[in-house]
Amino acid sequence: xNNVKHYRGRIAxxxxxxxxxxxxxxxxxDWKMLPMAAVIAGxxxxxxxxxxxxxxxxxxxxxxxxxxxxxxxxxxxxIQVVCRERAIVKREHRAGMHIxxxxxxxxxxxxxxxxxxxxxxxxxxxxxxMSFPKEGIITNNFYIDFTLSLFLITYAADMASLAIxxxxxxxxxxxTLMPFMLIFQLIFSGGLIYLEGxxxxxxxxxxxxxxxxxxxxxxxxxxxxxxxLWNEIWKFRSMTIEGQQPIKIFTDTIIQEGRLNDFLLESxxxxxDPAYLYDKANLLxxxxxxxxxxVIFAVIAVLLLKRVDKDKR
Amino acid sequence: xxxxxxxxxDIYHYAAIALFTIGLWKVLEKCGAKGWWxxxxxxxxxxxxxxxxxDNAGIVVLFLEICYCLLWIAGEFVPHESMSTGIIGLAxxxxxxxxxxxxxxxxxxxxxxxxxxxxxMFLWVPFNWxxxxxFGFNPKFQPVNLGIRLNEDLKAGTDPATIGTIRNYMSHIxxxxxxxxxxxxxxxxxxxxxxxxxxxxxxxxxxxLVLLLGxxxxxxxxxxxxxTGYEKANAEIYLNGQNVYEQYELMKYKIGFVPQQDLxxxxxxxxxxxxxAAKLRLPTSMKRKDRTDAIDEVLDTLGLVSGKSGLVSKKxxxxxxxISIGTELICRPELFILDEPDxxxxxxxxxxxxxxxxxxxxxxxxVIAITHTPDRVINMFDxxxxxxxxSGRVGRLAFYGRxxxxxxxFGKDSMENIIMAINRKDEGGEGRADEFIAKYAEYVNEHSGxxxxxxxxxxxx
Numbered sequence: 014x015n016n017v018k019h020y021r022g023r024i025a026x027x028x029x030x031x032x033x034x035x036x037x038x039x040x041x042x043d044w045k046m047l048p049m050a051a052v053i054a055g056x057x058x059x060x061x062x063x064x065x066x067x068x069x070x071x072x073x074x075x076x077x078x079x080x081x082x083x084x085x086x087x088x089x090x091x092i093q094v095v096c097r098e099r100a101i102v103k104r105e106h107r108a109g110m111h112i113x114x115x116x117x118x119x120x121x122x123x124x125x126x127x128x129x130x131x132x133x134x135x136x137x138x139x140x141x142x143m144s145f146p147k148e149g150i151i152t153n154n155f156y157i158d159f160t161l162s163l164f165l166i167t168y169a170a171d172m173a174s175l176a177i178x179x180x181x182x183x184x185x186x187x188x189t190l191m192p193f194m195l196i197f198q199l200i201f202s203g204g205l206i207y208l209e210g211x212x213x214x215x216x217x218x219x220x221x222x223x224x225x226x227x228x229x230x231x232x233x234x235x236x237x238x239x240x241x242l243w244n245e246i247w248k249f250r251s252m253t254i255e256g257q258q259p260i261k262i263f264t265d266t267i268i269q270e271g272r273l274n275d276f277l278l279e280s281x282x283x284x285x286d287p288a289y290l291y292d293k294a295n296l297l298x299x300x301x302x303x304x305x306x307x308v309i310f311a312v313i314a315v316l317l318l319k320r321v322d323k324d325k326r
Numbered sequence: 327x328x329x330x331x332x333x334x335x336d337i338y339h340y341a342a343i344a345l346f347t348i349g350l351w352k353v354l355e356k357c358g359a360k361g362w363w364x365x366x367x368x369x370x371x372x373x374x375x376x377x378x379x380x381d382n383a384g385i386v387v388l389f390l391e392i393c394y395c396l397l398w399i400a401g402e403f404v405p406h407e408s409m410s411t412g413i414i415g416l417a418x419x420x421x422x423x424x425x426x427x428x429x430x431x432x433x434x435x436x437x438x439x440x441x442x443x444x445x446x447m448f449l450w451v452p453f454n455w456x457x458x459x460x461f462g463f464n465p466k467f468q469p470v471n472l473g474i475r476l477n478e479d480l481k482a483g484t485d486p487a488t489i490g491t492i493r494n495y496m497s498h499i500x501x502x503x504x505x506x507x508x509x510x511x512x513x514x515x516x517x518x519x520x521x522x523x524x525x526x527x528x529x530x531x532x533x534x535l536v537l538l539l540g541x542x543x544x545x546x547x548x549x550x551x552x553x554t555g556y557e558k559a560n561a562e563i564y565l566n567g568q569n570v571y572e573q574y575e576l577m578k579y580k581i582g583f584v585p586q587q588d589l590x591x592x593x594x595x596x597x598x599x600x601x602x603a604a605k606l607r608l609p610t611s612m613k614r615k616d617r618t619d620a621i622d623e624v625l626d627t628l629g630l631v632s633g634k635s636g637l638v639s640k641k642x643x644x645x646x647x648x649i650s651i652g653t654e655l656i657c658r659p660e661l662f663i664l665d666e667p668d669x670x671x672x673x674x675x676x677x678x679x680x681x682x683x684x685x686x687x688x689x690x691x692x693v694i695a696i697t698h699t700p701d702r703v704i705n706m707f708d709x710x711x712x713x714x715x716x717s718g719r720v721g722r723l724a725f726y727g728r729x730x731x732x733x734x735x736f737g738k739d740s741m742e743n744i745i746m747a748i749n750r751k752d753e754g755g756e757g758r759a760d761e762f763i764a765k766y767a768e769y770v771n772e773h774s775g776x777x778x779x780x781x782x783x784x785x786x787x
Binding site for chain 2: 029322
């Protein structure tokens, strides 16, 4: 007689943990993440919302700010979720829980949380009167493409912090490590800080770099006017050389002849970045790398958490 | 002027190394090691760490010393003011900082070994040569804690023949209850084998509530982890005839373990907590109604029915403990182990809890409980296991039997006094662990002989 008992497998266990996480969303006040995301999004759109999608400089700084918001949201979502209940995970793992189910449940739950946060971010951007372009690259709808890009940035950052949460033993260590991860992402995004050599190569390993590339690609950065050159020239208008004011003459001529827009666009054409090429393949590449990163971080999270049995008292 | 200053610094540097070596030579000799180890850079910290029981730190410092040398050599071969020089410089700083941290640990070990205050660190760290000379040459500075360091060769009075008898005596019952035949539980720290437990043999029949008694560091949790298979030992553990280690995937569902801390998600309801535990731990063949019945039974047994819809966070300490027990009890374990279930509970609630555990035990199960306040509930226990740490710091079995037999064996009137008798003197105890471990070996030897004589006619029949 075969009296071997069967216990719940990975998929069934994932369902159990998913149910638990959704209950926690209500009881443990995880929903507070959502208004917090709205507040951060509001602050950022207030600061950078005017010039985004209008000029290269405004687009770059605005997209960078949005990437920062997404990474911040993603990091905060799951930086503590595993380490705060590490002892429980250890006990449950010893009693038959599959680590893959546990992480799988977190991945699904965090995916929904990130989607909600991205939705809130887009909503805030919309009501802040950001002048979004109309056309997308993949779906022909800018809003869908842009939302998907923001979601991927948030989710990849979320998975990175999930891996950190699986590595550290307590919440204090997690919160100590988080700023370093954040700074690394922001510095090596390759957006605002000019990098070259080995440092530039490092950007390929950051979520921020691919996130920024996706957003700037969608914003059609390369076809936008560049205003910083004009602004710099404008500062020297009063400069006098041998009784003449050549820069004032130059700027006045440009304005009088109505060629300012042409000048700005011409300036922009010399400031194009191949990483932001308005191209389907380019956008898909950025998405692909963010998805790969999210998957790698999830696998790392599983491998790290499998060591939980070795934890000492 | 600056050259003169540099010369003075150099002279001080070399003189300090020489004096440190001389002082360390004497320190090592006082600790029973060869003094010439002090002559070896890196090796001196390795040996010092070894004698003051910071052998891990000693090995790390030795390793870092080698790294430092390699980096120094590498620095000679790379062009100056290149990026590689910067990386090597950074690596040297990291190595030196880590080395400093581990040397700090070794110096702490020296202070402890010599029975001196940690404040001596303020001398050891900046002026290790002065500290080494004082510790090495001052006759008032003698190692006082060397006697308690691990010595693998130190036996606690139990000779191999006696151990063999215990094994034979204990290991013949395997079909019912829990049979523990633990030869040794060791850990490996770098290159050293360290014994945590050794020679623990006993058999617990079903329907037993057992007290696991022992002072701090006697190996109670280690033994529990070995029995449950969480941390395997060189042992054979049988639960109702099934080998726990060999059939671990099946047996882990038959063993319940309630740790000292409440491992509960506080922001979930009591019912959902138990329901999830039931779904995870009960077989899929069990029908939904049977599962609900099992949950109701646990709620009823543990007195949780009235507050089952409330959040765990809102419950009292005693209730939380009951919920913790419930999450384990739900899978109807054959062996149920609880680590200090009564910690933080008052006497009345603790007694109620042990009454519940007694009821659970007397439904054909084995319940093993660790508690530091055993006397208030001792009459409920059927058996007591006493673990003691011998002079080699190895956890050993000092007694296994009924509580009244234990009192008679140790000549004490309470369990707390038994703990006092086996605890080390520096822990405020009587330091008689070795004596009782040896006595128990003889006790088993005698009883084994009687049992063999008693069993002989049956075998002949």
